Amino acid sequence: MSVLVYTESEKGKFKKVALEVASYAKAVADNMGTTVTAITINVEDASELGHYGVDKVLKVNNAQLETFNAKAYANAIQQAAEKESVKVVVISSSADSKYLAPILAVGLQAGYASNVIEAPTSTAPFTVKRTAFTNKAFEMTEINTDIKVIGVSNNSFGLVENTGNAAAEDFSPSIPDLGVTVESVDKATDKVSIADAEIVVSAGRGMKGPENWGMIEELADVLGAATACSKPVSDLGWRPHSEHVGQTGKPVAANLYIAIGISGAIQHLAGINASKVKVVINTDPEAPFFKAADYGVVGDAFEVVPQLIEKLKTFKAQQ
C-alpha cells in the first residue's frame, strides 16, 4: 500500500526532478502513514533515493527501455503499481512523464492530476492544488478514483532531504509491443533545457535581430541558465519554436526568470507566472512586464546586459 514514485533518469543518472518527486512522494506517504517505493529504469546505483525518503526501489534493467517509449514505460510503472498494490503514483511534469501519464492512468483506471504544486491538502478526499488557465489561476482538484496519479510541477516542491536507506530489488516487467519507434534524437547535450532550468534568460523583439542573441547566450552561460524567447521572436524565426515561452509555447516555472526586451503581453505573462522571481530589463518604463516583475531595470538592453554579464562574472568568481 506504499506510494509509488517513478524516478526519471538519463544515461543511468537521476534527473533532478527524480529527487523532487521522491521528496513529494515522501510527504504524501507520511500523510497516509505509509512508505515510499520507487521504480527506476536502467539506473545502476539507486542508493541516492534513500536520502529523499524512498524506502524501497524496484530496479528495472532492460535494453528495450534504453530509449524512452511512453507505452512501455507506462506499462512498466503500471506493473510496479499492481505488484505493490499502491493507491498513489507520483511522477514529474517532464515532457516524457506527461507523455506516459495518461496511458498509465487508463491502465490503472486512475484519476490523473497534472501540474500539481503542493502536497495534498487532504488525502480523504484526495485533494491537490494545481495550476490552471496557464498559470493565471489555481484549481483545487479532488481525485475520486481508488488509485490516483499525481504529476508534480517542476521546481514547485523542492528537494527535501531525509535520512534513510533504500532497499533495492530487481524488477522485470513484461514489455508490450512498442507501437512507436524512435528513429533519431536531436538534443543539444551541453545546453540547459527550459524544463530543467532553475534560471531562464529570455529575450524579445527589443533585441532587434537574431544576430544580437550572443549576449543573451553569454548571460545564460554565466548563470547556468536556459535561453528562451517571446512569441514574436519565434514567429519571426529568430529563435526556434522550442524556446517560445507563453500560453501557446512552453510554461516556465523557474526560480529566476530574466526578461530582456519583452513588453509582457498577457499570454507571455501567463506562461511565466509560476516562476518565483522575475527580473525585467526594458527601455520602456510603461511596459506591462514591470507590473508583474519583482525587480526591474529601465534601460537599454544593449548597454545593461553586457555590464550585467561582467558584474556577474566578478560576482561568481568571488563566490
Added chain:
Amino acid sequence: MKILVCISHVPDTTSKINFTENDTKFDTNGVQFVINPNDEFGLTRAMWFKEKQGAELTVVNVGGAETEPTLRKALAIGADTAIRVNTAATDGFSVAKELAKVVEDGGYDLVIAGRESIDYNGGMVPGMLAALTNANFVNNCISLEVDGTKAKAVREIDGGKETVSTTLPLVIGGQKGLVEESDLRIPNMRGIMMARKKPLTLLESVNAKAATTSVGFQKPAAKGAVTLVSPDNLDELISLLHNEAKVI
C-alpha cells in the same frame, strides 16, 4: 484516410480569468471563446492532409450547445462534418471516454488533438484517448507525415526533438510547430456560408464517469510593486538577487 480533429472550446488567450459562486465556477461573463490554439494547429495540418492527400475531415467537441459556434468556425475553416457530444465536459478522463466512443464508431485512422487545452491544461485527453482505443500515440507533435498506413512524426522533448515512426491508427497530441503560425486560416465569407449547410451531428453521451472533480479555484496573490534598480548600479541588482531573493 479518415481524420478526426478534437476541438476544445476555450477562453481567448487574452481573457482575464475570474470565478463566481464562491470561487467554484469559471466566470464566462464577457469572455470570448475560441478554438483551443493547440487544436487549431492540428486542424490546419488536417486541412493539409485533406487538400493534398484527399482525407475526409471531421471535427468533434464534447460540450453543451454553447460550443457550437466554435465547431461552426472549424467547419468554416474547411472541416467536412462536425460532431458535438451533448454533455458538459467535466474532466479529462470522461471527455476521453466520450471521444473513444466517437472514434470507435467512426473508424478514424488519424485523430489529432491539441497536446493540452489552455483552460484546464490537463494534457491528458490525447493520451487517454489513444490508450482507450488501442491506437499508437505521439505527444507534443511538431511535424507529421502520413504515407498509407505508415506515419513519421517529430515530437518536442525537453531540450530538443525526436523523430519517430509509427503506424495508423494513430492519435497525436499536437502543438505549435505542426504548422507555422502564418499557415493558420481565417474563415472567409464563402467558408462561413458553406459551414451553415455542413452537417453538425449531435450525439448522446455515454455518461462516462469523471475521475476528478474541480472543487474550487484561487487566483495568484496580488503582486507587490517592482523594485527598480538604476542601470548604473547593477551591483545592487546582483546583491538583491543574491541576498534578498536568494536565487543566484
